[in-house]
Amino acid sequence: MSEIFSKVSQIKDKIISEMSSVKDEASLKEFQEKHLSKKSELSQLMSEIKNLANEEKAKFGQCMNEARAAVNEAFQKKAQEINDALIAQKLKRETIDITLPGYNYKMGGINPFYLVQDEIIDTFVSMGYEVKEGPDVESDYYNFERMNIPANHPAREMQDSFYINPTTLLRTHTSPEQARAMDEKGGKPLMMICPGKCFRRDDDDVTHSHQFGQIEGLVVGKGITLANLKGTLELFIRKMFGEKREVRFRGSYFPFTEPSVEVDVTCMNCGGKGCPTCKGTGYIEILGAGMVHPNVLKMSGYDPKVYSGFAFGVGIERVAMLRYGIDDIRKIYQGDVRFIEQFSRK
Numbered sequence: 001m002s003e004i005f006s007k008v009s010q011i012k013d014k015i016i017s018e019m020s021s022v023k024d025e026a027s028l029k030e031f032q033e034k035h036l037s038k039k040s041e042l043s044q045l046m047s048e049i050k051n052l053a054n055e056e057k058a059k060f061g062q063c064m065n066e067a068r069a070a071v072n073e074a075f076q077k078k079a080q081e082i083n084d085a086l087i088a089q090k091l092k093r094e095t096i097d098i099t100l101p102g103y104n105y106k107m108g109g110i111n112p113f114y115l116v117q118d119e120i121i122d123t124f125v126s127m128g129y130e131v132k133e134g135p136d137v138e139s140d141y142y143n144f145e146r147m148n149i150p151a152n153h154p155a156r157e158m159q160d161s162f163y164i165n166p167t168t169l170l171r172t173h174t175s176p177e178q179a180r181a182m183d184e185k186g187g188k189p190l191m192m193i194c195p196g197k198c199f200r201r202d203d204d205d206v207t208h209s210h211q212f213g214q215i216e217g218l219v220v221g222k223g224i225t226l227a228n229l230k231g232t233l234e235l236f237i238r239k240m241f242g243e244k245r246e247v248r249f250r251g252s253y254f255p256f257t258e259p260s261v262e263v264d265v266t267c268m269n270c271g272g273k274g275c276p277t278c279k280g281t282g283y284i285e286i287l288g289a290g291m292v293h294p295n296v297l298k299m300s301g302y303d304p305k306v307y308s309g310f311a312f313g314v315g316i317e318r319v320a321m322l323r324y325g326i327d328d329i330r331k332i333y334q335g336d337v338r339f340i341e342q343f344s345r346k
């Protein structure tokens, strides 16, 4: 009866050699149906058991079990191989190339208005000035009365205004902070600056805007003179524009200072020859200043016979324009990235 045993062995070898042609999931499934089901060639052999002598039956069963185990083992190994290959393929397909450059986020820049404002503040803080703030919506009393501009004074017209109601307006300058600072100090010496927004019913053009920034400055003490004012402003202007730019002090009029000056710097557009930006004058005005008017000192509780002081108001945009050669103030407000990108703190 050894015939049947060698047949088992033959079939087993044949099945295992067929395994080499299994290359993918589909052929693996086909193979499984063909050789591992009850109807498989190997399982069919089981029916031969009835023809065997009793003493051979157990041996045949064992032989069949071994053959099936061998086929099964080969199948499991193959299934594992195919599965591993599939996973490897999938991983390859889904790989992320981490060497690719990332997205580049545009960082823009800092508006030159703030670059200049910060630099002016730093300059005065380094000289010992305090930094104050005041309200954008101001009373007629602080904006005009305390600045020696009573009702019906023609100087009110110089600063045509946005009124909220007959006694409240958007402040036309940062000068009311002079009065607020003096009130706070209660008659003692002081040095302060106050940056802030101002509003005027100006027609907008290349050097004017209905909203703009100023930095107010005020020094009050004993023996303060025009020489102190000039020295301070010259130091500040040289720091902002360097040694080469031409600076001009020009007599002027403000109701709250006496004497009053305006300070001009040579035009960034034409370098002083005269052009539409500077209206043909060759200069751009950047600040108004003067010795604090005795009436303003008196109203703020300082005796003008004992105390004197100087004050100034710098136009922030004007300084930015002169500093960076910006020919139109409106560019500062438009938020065009091509403009803003050119500025950074570096």
Ligand code: PHE
Residues within 6 Å of the ligand: 172, 173, 174, 175, 254, 257, 260, 287, 288, 289, 290, 311, 312, 313
């Ligand atoms: N407040 C004035 C203006 O806005 C500027 C100024 C400030 C002049 C302080 C003199 C002293 O035009």
